[in-house]
Amino acid sequence: MITEVETFHLREAELMGSALFHPHLFQLLSLSFQPLPKGTLIDPMPPTYLCQRCTACCRWPGFVRVTQEEIQEIASFLKMDEDLFIQDYTRLRPNRGGLALIDQENGACFFLSGNDCSIQAVKPQQCKDFPNSWNFPGWRDLCKAIELPVRDTA
Ligand code: SF4
Numbered sequence: 001m002i003t004e005v006e007t008f009h010l011r012e013a014e015l016m017g018s019a020l021f022h023p024h025l026f027q028l029l030s031l032s033f034q035p036l037p038k039g040t041l042i043d044p045m046p047p048t049y050l051c052q053r054c055t056a057c058c059r060w061p062g063f064v065r066v067t068q069e070e071i072q073e074i075a076s077f078l079k080m081d082e083d084l085f086i087q088d089y090t091r092l093r094p095n096r097g098g099l100a101l102i103d104q105e106n107g108a109c110f111f112l113s114g115n116d117c118s119i120q121a122v123k124p125q126q127c128k129d130f131p132n133s134w135n136f137p138g139w140r141d142l143c144k145a146i147e148l149p150v151r152d153t154a
Pocket residue numbers: 050051052053054055056057058130131142143144145
């Protein structure tokens with residue numbers, strides 16, 4: 001059961017567009033700073049999923065967001081000039097909301113090489129965060145990540 005306080009924070013996080021607002025952190029913050037009404041029920045910690053590197057999320061249609069810092073990191077990893085990297089390997093996101101990595105002709109991310117990410121060491125936060133910090137309805141049918149057992153901290 002999600003309390004009203006938690007719902008508020010969740011909505012706030014959504015408004016901020018924060019993919020970093022991890023549910024565990026969210027629940028801890030709620031518990032630390034918001035006095036909950038007596039008798040309020042809190043759900044157990046949400047499950048955490050372990051990626052199986054099936055690369056489905058590198059193949060489905062969409063935009064892989066990259067920030068300026070990530071562009072610097074990837075360009076440096078590839079030993080490329082940053083402006084050249086932007087010119088050759090990024091595109092504008094819809095509504096000009098920033099940059100995303102380009103795709104291959106088949107729609108997969110340009111940096112997918114076989115079944116590996118060729119920029120694994122510096123892949124964007126959006127890639128690191130799926131599916132634990134963001135996902136979408138139906139993601140479970142597409143992603144092979146394994147649900148980890150919830151640790152008993154008592
Ligand atoms: S779809 Fe899921 S299991 Fe497959 S690579 Fe992406 S996060 Fe990992």
